[in-house]
Amino acid sequence: MSRSGVSAGTPEGGRADVLVVGGGPAGSTVAWSLVQRGLDVVVLDRCPFPRDKVCAGWITPAVVELLHLDLEDYGAERVLQPIHGFRVGVMGREVATGVEERPLSYGIRRCEFDAYLLARSGARASLGEEVRTIERRGETWLVNGRWRAPWLVGAGGHACPVARWLNPDEARGRLVVGAQEIEPALSDEQLAATRVDGRVPLLSFCPDLAGYGWVFRKGRYLNVGLGREGARALRPHVDRYVGSLAARGEIPPDLTARFRGHAYLLYSHPPRRVAASGVVLAGDAAGLAHPRSGEGIRPAVESALLAADTIGGRAADVESRYAARLVARFGPRRPPAALGWLPPAARAGLGRALLASGWFNRRVVVDRWFLQRDAGATRGSRGRAVPPSPR
Ligand SMILES: Cc1cc2nc3c(=O)[nH]c(=O)nc-3n(C[C@H](O)[C@H](O)[C@H](O)COP(=O)(O)OP(=O)(O)OC[C@H]3O[C@@H](n4cnc5c(N)ncnc54)[C@H](O)[C@@H]3O)c2cc1C
Numbered sequence: 001m002s003r004s005g006v007s008a009g010t011p012e013g014g015r016a017d018v019l020v021v022g023g024g025p026a027g028s029t030v031a032w033s034l035v036q037r038g039l040d041v042v043v044l045d046r047c048p049f050p051r052d053k054v055c056a057g058w059i060t061p062a063v064v065e066l067l068h069l070d071l072e073d074y075g076a077e078r079v080l081q082p083i084h085g086f087r088v089g090v091m092g093r094e095v096a097t098g099v100e101e102r103p104l105s106y107g108i109r110r111c112e113f114d115a116y117l118l119a120r121s122g123a124r125a126s127l128g129e130e131v132r133t134i135e136r137r138g139e140t141w142l143v144n145g146r147w148r149a150p151w152l153v154g155a156g157g158h159a160c161p162v163a164r165w166l167n168p169d170e171a172r173g174r175l176v177v178g179a180q181e182i183e184p185a186l187s188d189e190q191l192a193a194t195r196v197d198g199r200v201p202l203l204s205f206c207p208d209l210a211g212y213g214w215v216f217r218k219g220r221y222l223n224v225g226l227g228r229e230g231a232r233a234l235r236p237h238v239d240r241y242v243g244s245l246a247a248r249g250e251i252p253p254d255l256t257a258r259f260r261g262h263a264y265l266l267y268s269h270p271p272r273r274v275a276a277s278g279v280v281l282a283g284d285a286a287g288l289a290h291p292r293s294g295e296g297i298r299p300a301v302e303s304a305l306l307a308a309d310t311i312g313g314r315a316a317d318v319e320s321r322y323a324a325r326l327v328a329r330f331g332p333r334r335p336p337a338a339l340g341w342l343p344p345a346a347r348a349g350l351g352r353a354l355l356a357s358g359w360f361n362r363r364v365v366v367d368r369w370f371l372q373r374d375a376g377a378t379r380g381s382r383g384r385a386v387p388p389s390p391r
Helices: 025-036 061-066 071-077 110-121 161-166 188-192 234-247 297-310 318-330 344-354 358-370
Strands: 018-021 041-045 080-083 087-090 105-108 124-127 134-137 140-143 147-149 151-154 177-182 202-205 211-218 221-229 260-264 279-281
Touching (some): 018 140, 018 147, 025 297, 041 110, 061 297, 105 110, 140 151, 151 161, 211 234, 279 297, 279 318
Parallel strands (some): 151 279
Antiparallel strands (some): 134 140, 140 147
């Protein structure tokens, strides 16, 4: 056990102020925020770090700001790909949205990003320790029979054991987003055979608009993937997309990496219970990914900061306080409304027509859906800064 956040699991367990299950962006951010306030935090993760995470690794400027990321420090020894524009449209008909001088976003590798944030959090960490049992004993949580604390944070992603503890009756087979990707390191020959520029990634909507594919080049690494609402029969869509990319010369034809996938909930999907006395969920565990873009890192970080704010008050009314904060930040949960009044076929037809427009792709798809430039950045609806600035 160490304060660096990169220790292996230890046999003895012990007491803490807060136990955090999961060391991804949500878990490390809640830990970072609470350690700044002087709390003793232990993060438990089933994986030794650095660990890989299936993710395109696109972070928006809001994430950099919320985390007070020092990009120079971060990029000194890690992949940090500035993104200055996009090519967006229906598959095969993507159009450039223009290249800006200032970066619009960044590409990171999750194995590096998550390890950096966890180490920086200053929390104690028990890595390589899977959470198998959660018990409530009076006012205390007992995890794996050996860790005790008055507060528990569930940040273990979509299948978080704390989320399951809070939602024991959740139906299997519910609507989720399914996504698959690869992120191989390219050889010199493969780099030369890749048209996609690191500064201008490719975003390609499925013809039925139920999802989109992407190509992000980050230094030598090429991330190619596709996500769709409804995880079934995802693979044929992935294969078709990758085949068309290779045929068009966007990516090398000889990528051999194995696609890996993962499912998660959008904010517009039916909600989970996200808190109870002495326990809160953050990030994918709470089902917060953006309904249009699928962006999950920013909501993971924001909810983690809100969760950290909620901890410390009265444990009993935490559910209403935390739920109110989530609604103040992310709005009421409902399906995306745009064109909702149209029948699905007409909606897809109109959507395809709009996606042929450079103006629509720039102002609506990139600025509003993906970068959320109209979302008030780091402020909750009551005008209060999120988070309280860490020192
Ligand atoms: C293919 C794909 C591409 C994506 N691309 C992007 C993107 O480009 N940008 C973006 O913003 N979002 C993207 N997302 C979504 C994003 O990856 C997630 O929303 C984000 O990782 C959520 O962070 P988190 O901390 O909540 O969970 P996670 O990052 O999943 O972290 C959860 C942690 O909990 C640990 N854990 C799980 N179960 C247990 C257990 N029982 N005991 C102990 N530890 C446990 C795991 O090992 C893991 O380290 C993508 C998702 C997918 C599937």
